[in-house]
Amino acid sequence: MDKTHRYALTVTWTGHRGDGTASHRAYDRSHRITSPGKPPIEGSSDPAFRGDPACWNPEELLLAALAACHQLWYLGLCAQAGIVVTAYEDAAEGTMAEQDDGAGQFTEVTLRPRVTLAAGSDVVAAEALHRVAHDTCFIARSVNFPVHHAPVTTVARKVGRCPNPPGPEALDPDHGERMADV
Secondary structure: OOOOOOOOOEEEEOOOOOOOOOOOOOOOOOEEEEOOOOOOEEEOOOHHHOOOOOOEOHHHHHHHHHHHHHHHHHHHHHHHHOOOEEEEEEOOEEEEEEOOOOOEEEEEEEEOEEEEEOOOOOHHHHHHHHHHHHHHOOOHHHOOOOEEEOOEEEEOOOOOOOOOOOOHHHEOOOOOOEOOOO
16 A cells, blocks of 8 residues: 655745845845754755855755665664664765756765674675665655765674783772773
């Protein structure tokens, strides 16, 4: 059975400086994104289009939506497969081409997730799940440009006893703590 999900939010222009849109320089590109029960997101256009660099722009939010959707699908698939992820960070990048008339579009996005797996995890299976996450991600399936993946996967080391623990001479005489070898 197909399910339909609906989303709603409000985008309010907050950049009126008195003359409205009398000219391109007469107004700020600032806006606020709100939805009940959530903190607002302060937005603007890209600084290349007279935006505030301290605010999120639509291009960054699209990139964030792609990266977050992939991450959420990936984590869920790993949990389902019994692969334990202990850390995940994505340094996503997107490219947008602007035409002479000012129109433009994204031409590609590359997601670069850095994933840490628990000791003993299957790296090959974990990396294969990026393709499954891409194929099921709602946002990636909705865009008309390529979304590439360049994951880096590491496995955490098992923490165990040192085979030759230092003797009592390695204790700090004032605190009874082990002193690090420097």
